[in-house]
Amino acid sequence: MSTPSDLPVAVIGGGPVGLAAAAHLIARGLPVRLYESGASIASNIRAWGHVRLFSPWEFNTDAAATAILRDHGWQAPPDDVLPTGDDLVAAYLEPLSQTPEMSQVIETGAKVRHVSRQGIDKVVTRGRGDHPFALTIEGRNGGGRVDLARAVIDASGTWQNPSPLGAAGTPAIGEAASRHRIAYGIPDVLRAERATYAGKRVLVIGGGHSAANALLDLARLAENDAGLKMTWAVRSANLTRVFGGGADDQLAARGQLGTDLKHLVESGRLNLVLGFSAARVDETSAGATVTANDGQTIGPFDRIIVATGLRPDLDMTRELRLDLDPWLECPRALGPLIDPNLHSCGSVRPHGHKVLAHIEPDYFAVGIKSYGRAPTFLMATGYEQVRSIAAHLAGDHAAADEVRLILPETGVCSTSFADAEKADAGCCGGPAVSDTAACCAEDEAAKASGASGCGCSSAPKVEAAKASCCAAA
């Protein structure tokens, strides 16, 4: 059997975080192989390439990746400009993947189907760490092979696993039969798919940034298209969280997205349905109708855009020993830091290899997959994750443990939620910086000054969900 330390580190996924992971491993002289399932790198971002990011360039590049690029004469785009997904690929990710250092470790058209330990399944304990990781790779022609690795950095994203229309997290009755009129995500209604949406009765379902982007694009299309009718159905009965922090958001474009959506709702140009828990879809001769749990039926519609969230692919790693947060499906230790039931600031305490570790040594999920179903991931978080993990794998413990990250807050981690949604407690200034027992920054400061806390609960997450700072229903 091969000695695991002789083997490369396998990176799954050629998005911004997977590519950054490879760059950090290369910088540390560790052998690496990166597998990307798409025909070219950044396949997920290309699928939403028409969408403008809300973070400007200064937050979107990784230090190890730009060091490689600069060695080849790359000029960084202006810090304050907001790229589209396509810009991010064309001006940064594609040039990075084409550098000699990176191109020799990247394999495109290589889908990782399964990750296990060579020769043993997850039940076997004895000598487990001596067995290298075994990755089943499905190539372009469908043929399979097994590659061995000493460690696995899983940056395979979540975009390819959208949540269903059904509010219960399971497909609505009839959802599959209406698949021909459903788009999951953010279709390019202003360009590539204009003809599909022009003059149509369109339902957008979901309450996050993707739904906001889809609605605002539809509104732009409707400016010259009187026949286009928009309906927006949201499970929540309150839009405070959806509208976000507005001018208080430290990423101006992210705040503006919510503000523009608020203006659109207030303009009366769309039909808004609050508190709608979709349960079934029915095809009728006039189009599809959607019915909620309480029996309310809306429609008929020609098109339905489902933007109800994303989730990680856990099948791929079924034979690994993972320790996951029960509802977010992220590493258990990360859950309380990003749980939208607790904190919604958009900032997260810096975290690296320790927080991302599983029972299975040397397997790490990173990037947006590391957040499981939590919605607030930023690329900058992923870049710090992979810097720490590469240092850990290289045995540089000091660098691995010293995680630093300052993220722009959304401006919604405030009493606005408590007031608007009648949550049990107000905001306490965002997540705690270092005290894991503190529920938030103010709680941490109060405890540091000798007080018992700020008044919020620092009980385990399940109890804290209703009582902690920054809480929202």
Ligand SMILES: Cc1cc2nc3c(=O)[nH]c(=O)nc-3n(C[C@H](O)[C@H](O)[C@H](O)COP(=O)(O)OP(=O)(O)OC[C@H]3O[C@@H](n4cnc5c(N)ncnc54)[C@H](O)[C@@H]3O)c2cc1C
């Ligand atoms: C519409 C939208 C806008 C966003 N805007 C911002 C923003 O403004 N700022 C910000 O910081 N973040 C933003 N994000 C969040 C996040 O930063 C991005 O989703 C980012 O692309 C995450 O990078 P990633 O590398 O983790 O995953 P991805 O970019 O999703 O990359 C995953 C890669 O893995 C590949 N893959 C998947 N499965 C396999 C497999 N089995 N084998 C091999 N390869 C596989 C995919 O093809 C893909 O290329 C946005 C997200 C979305 C959806």
